[in-house]
Amino acid sequence: MRFLVRRFLFYLVAAYVAITLNFFLPRLMVGDPVQVMFSKFQGRMDPRAVESLKETFGFVDAPVHEQYFTYLKHLVKGDLGISLTNFPVPVSEVISGSLEWTLRLVGIATIFAFSIGMILGTIAAWRRGKFVDTLILPIASILAAFPYFWIAMLALYYLAHIQGWFPIGHGYNLRLKEDWGDRAYVSSVIEHGMLPMLTVVITALGGWMLGMRNNMINVLAEDYITLAQAKGLSDRRVMLVYAARNAILPSLTGFAMSLGFVIGGALIVEIVFAYPGMGFTLLNSVNGRDYPLMQGIFLMITLSVLAANFFADVIYVLLDPRAR
């Protein structure tokens, strides 16, 4: 318990540092980015957008500490400024709009990939050298080594374009209205999500599986496994409670980290499939030099990675008595 409290305080401090950096970094930029951008937009920029930019970069007539407190106050209220590319929609709204898609797609895919990877890794190690293992191992190694934009493009080209089994791009059929009460809309969301999700699961799966297999093989060589077998326990209990339970521990941190990065979206997959998630939005914000939006997204990613790390600590404490 004391360990968790200590960790929590640590992450709180880290979050505060991240938030503060987020405030100061744009202010440390040399030159006058606002002017540069203003000229880039060639006067087509709304004056209110200019105000928003100025606030972001600190070109306001107020002492820094006052700006800082205003920034913090806005942040608490969830006000991250106004998006330039989606003007006048606030950054927070843009983010929550795409976050929903990303959480669904990448979140579910990450959990799937991890669970399936752990299960396959456990089985492969348990039946090391047997048929299942010799079947899974090369497949997993190849998948883990594949560049994943390549799988994404291959899937898009072959399964969607040539075979026409899946729709090409977007989160749902654009002719439908966003309405979760509408059966057609829901099934369209599922249809559109299949291929990107498959891509994410397949590319992440191999790594998880190989990692788990390795850890399992190490654990299986431990004396407590031999003792458990000599005790006459059932294979299932030895495999799950004695072996897998110990072997999964090193993978947990990685899993929590990838959960944290879910918020950042699956950049390439979202781009390839034109999926309206965070990755896609981030790309748009970079292309459109939408600094407030970029800043908002980075802040979200940082905070969620911290939260995920804390989550990892909690799981660790639950599963490993030595961490208590």
Added chain:
Amino acid sequence: MSSTPSQPGQPAESTTLLSVQDLQVEYRTRRGAVKAVDHVSFDVSKNEVFGLAGESGCGKSTAAHAIIRILKPPAYITGGKVMFMGHDVRQMNDMELRRFRWRHVAIVFQSAMNALNPVLSVGNQIKDVLRAHTNMKPDETHERALELLRVVGIDTKRLGSYPHQLSGGMRQRAVIAIALALNPEMVIMDEPTTALDVVVQKQILQEIRQLKDEFGFSILFITHDLSLLVEFSDRIGIMYAGELVETAPSQEIFNSPRHPYTHRLMNSFPTIWGARQELLGIPGSPPDLITPPSGCRFHPRCELALADGTCKQVRPMLIDVSSKHRAACHLVEQQLAVQKETVP
């Protein structure tokens, strides 16, 4: 302090519990087959403590693991028989093996430190063996677990403790508690106290002795510390390079070891309760078990090796020195032959 060992508890009954006959085990490595156990035979009787001693790497653990068939590849039993209470262990199928292990023979590992699952409480590791073998209800397994902790001298409050919260001595006791859970006829103890300091070591050995007298199980006790074994066991077998070279009652091993290797081994350790002796040590190092020396495996290190080359060429058999004392040495063979001639 006297340097003679204490009298072993009670004379062993003559009923044979475990009979190992010509056991052969090899590790199939890329370099070749490591003949870790080669034609080893010995019996252990009911209520007896049989000690197995020898230098590190001579195949003691391998033999023990082969007896309850927990060897994993690349180790393979390539020959011989293991009979336990009349049952052929090598012929058992998985179900029979599962029942045989722990109910009849339990083992305490060499590195008991790593023998406990770090994420399960000690109590659960005792209870799961009860659950696997009996129909006990949860409160019964709980009672039994508490009783076992009491028996091995662990505070019953420790039932919910995890291995890392226990001292080395307590972990060792917990492993012994697990071994005793089903009242087995025999407990194999593979260097159960090597990792502990001398004081705790002595305590635990005494407790094992008491438990043995109370519950009446046999012990196959393995160690490389012969002086300790002489104090602790009824009978002793000496292994060298995968072979059993001498077996005799402890007293006889202590008073009149016949094999030159045993003799050297006796002198290479200070007795823990006895006076310090001059340590002779054993010159040279144990042989490679992939290509062991011809003839007597000890001959390259033996200063008594016969000049006529017999030791180098002919493999000595275990022969009876007396009714309970056997040794595998050409020298002993010659001496016996001479005795026979002079005493017709």
